Amino acid sequence: MDVVIQIIASGLTLGAMYAVATVGLSLVYGSLNMLNMAHGALLTLGGYMCYAAITHLGFHPIFGLVAAALVCALAGLAIYVFATLPLLRAENFETNIFIATIGIGAVIESLMLKSFGPYPIPQPLAVSGSVVIGNVHIPLQNIMILLTALVAMAAVALLLQKTRAGRAIRATSMSRDAAQLMGVRVGQIYAQVLALSGGLAAISGVMISSIATLTPVMGGDPMLKAFIICIVAGLGNVYGAVLAAIVLGLLEAATQYVLGVRWSFATLLLLVILVLIWRPYGLFGRQQVVRL
Amino acid sequence: MAEPILQLKGVKSGYAGRLVLQGADFVAGKGELTAVIGPNGHGKSTLLKTISGIVRVSEGEISLKGKRLDTLRPDQVVAEGVIHVPQGDLLFPGMTIYENLMMGAYLTREAGSVAERLERVFTLLPKLKDRRNQVAGTLSGGERRMCGIGRGLMAGGEFLMLDEPSLGLAPIVIDQIYEVIFDLRHAGMSILLVEENAERIMDQADSIHLLDNGRFAWTGKGAELMARPEIVEAYLGA
Ligand SMILES: Nc1ncnc2c1ncn2[C@@H]1O[C@H](COP(=O)(O)OP(=O)(O)OP(=O)(O)O)[C@@H](O)[C@H]1O
Ligand SMILES: [Mg+2]
Numbered sequence: 358m359d360v361v362i363q364i365i366a367s368g369l370t371l372g373a374m375y376a377v378a379t380v381g382l383s384l385v386y387g388s389l390n391m392l393n394m395a396h397g398a399l400l401t402l403g404g405y406m407c408y409a410a411i412t413h414l415g416f417h418p419i420f421g422l423v424a425a426a427l428v429c430a431l432a433g434l435a436i437y438v439f440a441t442l443p444l445l446r447a448e449n450f451e452t453n454i455f456i457a458t459i460g461i462g463a464v465i466e467s468l469m470l471k472s473f474g475p476y477p478i479p480q481p482l483a484v485s486g487s488v489v490i491g492n493v494h495i496p497l498q499n500i501m502i503l504l505t506a507l508v509a510m511a512a513v514a515l516l517l518q519k520t521r522a523g524r525a526i527r528a529t530s531m532s533r534d535a536a537q538l539m540g541v542r543v544g545q546i547y548a549q550v551l552a553l554s555g556g557l558a559a560i561s562g563v564m565i566s567s568i569a570t571l572t573p574v575m576g577g578d579p580m581l582k583a584f585i586i587c588i589v590a591g592l593g594n595v596y597g598a599v600l601a602a603i604v605l606g607l608l609e610a611a612t613q614y615v616l617g618v619r620w621s622f623a624t625l626l627l628l629v630i631l632v633l634i635w636r637p638y639g640l641f642g643r644q645q646v647v648r649l
Numbered sequence: 650m651a652e653p654i655l656q657l658k659g660v661k662s663g664y665a666g667r668l669v670l671q672g673a674d675f676v677a678g679k680g681e682l683t684a685v686i687g688p689n690g691h692g693k694s695t696l697l698k699t700i701s702g703i704v705r706v707s708e709g710e711i712s713l714k715g716k717r718l719d720t721l722r723p724d725q726v727v728a729e730g731v732i733h734v735p736q737g738d739l740l741f742p743g744m745t746i747y748e749n750l751m752m753g754a755y756l757t758r759e760a761g762s763v764a765e766r767l768e769r770v771f772t773l774l775p776k777l778k779d780r781r782n783q784v785a786g787t788l789s790g791g792e793r794r795m796c797g798i799g800r801g802l803m804a805g806g807e808f809l810m811l812d813e814p815s816l817g818l819a820p821i822v823i824d825q826i827y828e829v830i831f832d833l834r835h836a837g838m839s840i841l842l843v844e845e846n847a848e849r850i851m852d853q854a855d856s857i858h859l860l861d862n863g864r865f866a867w868t869g870k871g872a873e874l875m876a877r878p879e880i881v882e883a884y885l886g887a
């Protein structure tokens with residue numbers, strides 16, 4: 358019983374962090390057909406910005422998180438202006454932006470390495486203490502992460518479902534041409550989505566570094582998992598991605614316990630392969646739309 | 650002829666490396682029903698996409714009531730009052746009918762006029778009202794077409810372009826759709842209609858334009874077209 362509680366607690370924490378990392382990736386792919394390979398670096402950037410704001414600028418931890426989100430939102434905007442926009446005008450956007458964002462990610466990571474050094478740094482945004490359920494001590498940190506992720510997800514869902522801007526984002530991801538015919542300025546939507554995705558990446562980077570540590574390459578692993586989650590859910594399906602993230606988080610926690618840490622990634626990949634054989638468009642992927 | 654609302658002068662446009670419109674000259678009258686006919690693949694849809702700004706003009710001019718459209722972005726063209734109901738509907742499949750209609754009114758900020766238009770669309774297309782909460786991806790062909798037209802009308806524009814509104818529908822549904830279109834026209838709306846089947850709009854259209862290989866090859870009234878069976882035969886294979 359205690360083991361189950363333990364697995365669920367750490368699985369949900371993992372899942373929540375993955376969900377926040379994945380939603381941004383999925384939104385960007387859904388509305389622009391853009392695989393943002395710099396997403397992991399944005400996560401890293403967010404983690405370090407929060408650290409720098411708290412340690413070097415003396416920000417309150419909450420404002421450290423907000424500052425990190427703002428910096429990464431701006432970075433997302435910069436990616437739009439300097440990479441997406443020019444490449445959209447040419448052909449082969451999807452391939453070009455894929456390669457361009459790999460480069461951008463490398464630049465960001467090098468900047469972090471130069472500025473903060475190669476050694477792991479603890480994330481100052483952390484709470485100590487724990488709650489006890491049964492005989493299991495669940496760190497307050499995990500609960501904080503879960504709550505933060507819930508708030509972030511709820512805010513994104515509210516934005517997408519209930520606001521004019523959110524409806525335009527969804528419309529653009531369903532049909533760019535039709536959205537334009539409704540008067541949506543798609544360039545603005547793209548910019549908004551990349552900024553939002555940057556902000557979410559920052560939040561997820563801060564959360565991840567608060568239970569691991571800050572390193573210049575910390576974004577790689579969560580980004581890989583975010584991609585896997587996106588593909589399992591069906592690229593561009595935001596709500597499916599949240600669900601898949603939580604399921605995969607739980608699965609990872611379970612495999613880590615049952616088989617050991619080194620098997621968790623292999624299990625994940627095996628699962629992806631099985632899902633894609635069964636449903637090539639992902640679990641919640643869009644069926645090919647019938648066109649007249 | 651009524652005073653012109655839309656005017657094209659020597660318009661050339663197309664897709665990467667492929668010119669489709671090759672110098673199209675064209676006038677649509679205010680408050681009139683203007684029909685464009687022509688064989689498959691000769692640029693009818695491209696004509697509408699060029700007017701709405703989705704396809705860029707490479708040469709020539711497009712103007713609405715004297716104001717240049719060809720230099721504007723698609724969202725600015727919509728703001729000028731041009732509505733484009735595209736071929737194949739292009740609904741937002743994951744949204745309900747209601748949300749689709751609301752997207753149609755995306756540029757209208759006053760809640761009052763949106764509610765008014767919604768009321769009018771529901772009166773004109775009552776089926777949409779019954780099904781307002783159904784997801785568009787699950788609609789039948791006829792319902793999709795109605796939703797597409799309704800969504801267009803939600804924009805409140807004054808120049809309505811319809812790309813093959815009868816495509817793929819059963820005859821009885823086609824009649825329903827055309828009834829709506831003719832109603833709109835009698836209510837004074839300026840309409841540009843693309844239709845493959847010339848006979849369907851023969852009596853109602855104020856002018857008919859035949860698009861052949863990216864140029865207008867013939868313009869006239871329905872009765873005049875009937876008097877020229879060789880044109881109908883050569884271009885439309887009827
Ligand atoms: N997105 C596109 N990219 C490249 N070529 C295109 C594109 N859309 C249309 N074309 C080409 O442009 C030409 C004109 O197409 P268009 O859709 O305007 O024809 P149409 O008259 O509307 O035909 P239909 O009656 O079949 O709808 C065709 O040869 C078509 O293959
Ligand atoms: Mg067409």
